[in-house]
Amino acid sequence: MVIPNFSIGPLHLLDVLPYVAIVTILGVILLLTPFLVWYERVALALIQDRLGPNRVGPRGLLQAFADGIKLFLKEDIRPSAIDATIYYAAPVLMMIPALAACAVLPVADLRIDMGGGRIEAIPFVVGNVNIGILYLLGLTSLQVYGIVLAGWASNNKYSLMGGLRSSAQTISYELSMTMAVLTGVLISGSTNMVEIVRSQAGTVADWNIAKFLPLGFIATVVYLIAMVAETNRAPFDLPEAESELVAGFHTEYSSMKFAMFFMCEYASMLVISGVATALWFGGWNSPHPALNFVPGFVWFILKVVAFVMVYVWVRATLPRLRYDALMALGWKRLLPIALAALVLTATWDAVRTPADKKSGWPVIEAPHDADKPVARASNAR
Amino acid sequence: MQGNSIGFWILAALCIAAAVQVVANRNPVRSALALVGVMCCLSVFYFAQGAEFVGAVQVIVYAGAIMVLFLFVIMLLNLGAPNPMMDRVGLSKPVALLASAVLLGSLAFAGALKIAPGRAVKSPVSGTVQQIGYALFDPGRPWLFAFELTSVLLLVGVVGAVVLAQRRSD
Numbered sequence: 001m002v003i004p005n006f007s008i009g010p011l012h013l014l015d016v017l018p019y020v021a022i023v024t025i026l027g028v029i030l031l032l033t034p035f036l037v038w039y040e041r042v043a044l045a046l047i048q049d050r051l052g053p054n055r056v057g058p059r060g061l062l063q064a065f066a067d068g069i070k071l072f073l074k075e076d077i078r079p080s081a082i083d084a085t086i087y088y089a090a091p092v093l094m095m096i097p098a099l100a101a102c103a104v105l106p107v108a109d110l111r112i113d114m115g116g117g118r119i120e121a122i123p124f125v126v127g128n129v130n131i132g133i134l135y136l137l138g139l140t141s142l143q144v145y146g147i148v149l150a151g152w153a154s155n156n157k158y159s160l161m162g163g164l165r166s167s168a169q170t171i172s173y174e175l176s177m178t179m180a181v182l183t184g185v186l187i188s189g190s191t192n193m194v195e196i197v198r199s200q201a202g203t204v205a206d207w208n209i210a211k212f213l214p215l216g217f218i219a220t221v222v223y224l225i226a227m228v229a230e231t232n233r234a235p236f237d238l239p240e241a242e243s244e245l246v247a248g249f250h251t252e253y254s255s256m257k258f259a260m261f262f263m264c265e266y267a268s269m270l271v272i273s274g275v276a277t278a279l280w281f282g283g284w285n286s287p288h289p290a291l292n293f294v295p296g297f298v299w300f301i302l303k304v305v306a307f308v309m310v311y312v313w314v315r316a317t318l319p320r321l322r323y324d325a326l327m328a329l330g331w332k333r334l335l336p337i338a339l340a341a342l343v344l345t346a347t348w349d350a351v352r353t354p355a356d357k358k359s360g361w362p363v364i365e366a367p368h369d370a371d372k373p374v375a376r377a378s379n380a381r
Numbered sequence: 382m383q384g385n386s387i388g389f390w391i392l393a394a395l396c397i398a399a400a401v402q403v404v405a406n407r408n409p410v411r412s413a414l415a416l417v418g419v420m421c422c423l424s425v426f427y428f429a430q431g432a433e434f435v436g437a438v439q440v441i442v443y444a445g446a447i448m449v450l451f452l453f454v455i456m457l458l459n460l461g462a463p464n465p466m467m468d469r470v471g472l473s474k475p476v477a478l479l480a481s482a483v484l485l486g487s488l489a490f491a492g493a494l495k496i497a498p499g500r501a502v503k504s505p506v507s508g509t510v511q512q513i514g515y516a517l518f519d520p521g522r523p524w525l526f527a528f529e530l531t532s533v534l535l536l537v538g539v540v541g542a543v544v545l546a547q548r549r550s551d
Binding site: 083086129130131134135137138139140141142144145148149152160163164167168170171174178191 | 410411414417433434437438440441444445446449450452453456457509510
């Protein structure tokens with residue numbers, strides 16, 4: 001599908017594209033959340049042989065909207081012995097990283113006719129930055145503050161336990177997740193999300209999950225486990241384990257503040273699924289060239305929805321982990337496996353790269369010589 | 382350029398205000414949070430200088446991992462109540478004053494010496510992953526050894542912590 005490069009008055013398509021991307025991606029994520037809640041409840045009901053939501057709207061589709069209105073109209077309870085500033089800031093601190101992470105999600109590659117028959121591939125992404133994947137890692141690591149501070153500021157034992165569990169859990173699983181992501185970066189040869197997705201064009205065999213067999217596959221599995229733990233979803237939902245901690249970190253939160261935590265969970269589920277799609281499962285690429293007539297964003301959305309289904313399926317199938325089992329899994333199983341996959345991938349890559357493709361060290365000027373030319377590549381060595 | 386320097390001054394004011402809060406706030410949790418603010422400001426400074434990789438790593442390592450651990454320990458130990466240990470000043474106050482005066486003086490001296498007013502220091506190398514990797518791991522440069530030595534040092538720290546924890550448990 002080729003789009004002509006048009007301009008309306010002083011606005012050119014390429015200049016406006018990032019803003020269109022912001023509005024579209026944020027809008028889709030925020031509007032999709034109610035339907036995601038419905039999707040999860042229906043899927044859970046199917047797995048547990050129940051009916052699920054079926055009262056509000058056709059097939060219960062409007063149930064989440066009814067819940068939203070209910071939460072919106074509830075009294076905003078302010079517990080007495082709280083640290084007010086932090087208590088009110090916590091849901092916001094959790095929401096910001098979840099939404100800001102969408103900025104580097106590569107949704108599709110648009111083919112734009114630049115005039116004169118020259119067609120260029122322009123990624124549909126808010127910020128096509130070189131350190132995209134590092135930006136994502138940074139934001140996901142910041143998200144834990146919302147939970148920890150909510151637990152602490154509530155001045156409630158159970159909330160605090162939830163916050164403490166969350167911080168320990170996030171730090172433990174972040175290591176494995178980062179190792180797995182680094183393996184993906186090594187396979188793709190770039191930290192730019194768009195480049196990572198472009199490097200997987202072709203068939204299923206070109207996706208990162210199928211490269212460096214079985215190393216890519218192992219790293220993918222490690223990432224998928226760590227990603228469930230990072231979003232605090234079952235079976236890793238110890239920060240809000242209702243059978244022991246009431247509701248964990250959000251026990252003291254009511255009405256819209258609670259709704260924000262709830263929405264965050266679903267927004268970060270979508271974002272993390274999007275990252276998994278881009279990093280391991282080819283992003284917008286179709287599984288076979290014969291299916292290339294389907295637009296890229298359709299593939300992207302299909303894959304993300306499939307991941308959300310995995311989330312729900314895992315939640316319905318696996319019981320919650322015991323705390324020591326959670327830590328043992330993170331530190332004694334996932335981390336060594338992820339580390340081994342990373343080292344083996346690096347070794348394999350170094351061995352199979354032919355000698356003539358290994359570039360020499362480019363000469364880079366020392367940082368304080370401000371007036372010298374920037375960088376000279378040299379293969380003289 | 383004008384917009385850049387306005388951004389710099391706003392951010393610098395924020396950064397210093399947060400840094401003062403780290404020392405002045407009596408609530409350890411808020412202190413730690415202010416330190417997170419300082420880290421994030423520093424990261425934005427790095428981004429503004431074109432050192433994207435360093436900026437991102439600053440957030441991932443300091444704000445995302447080390448400070449979370451700090452908060453964890455603070456919450457685990459005293460649950461955020463003002464610590465009576467902070468009231469014991471003794472010798473630490475004059476020593477701290479002297480040390481900060483020396484640091485401020487040397488920074489001001491270096492600043493006056495190196496950066497003429499009005500001359501923006503523009504980094505000639507953008508801090509991309511490739512360039513930092515090439516600079517760090519180039520065998521022809523003196524930094525590879527120091528880099529590897531630092532990683533061994535960190536490893537020694539980790540092993541040491543494990544050994545200490547092991548001894549206490551039996």
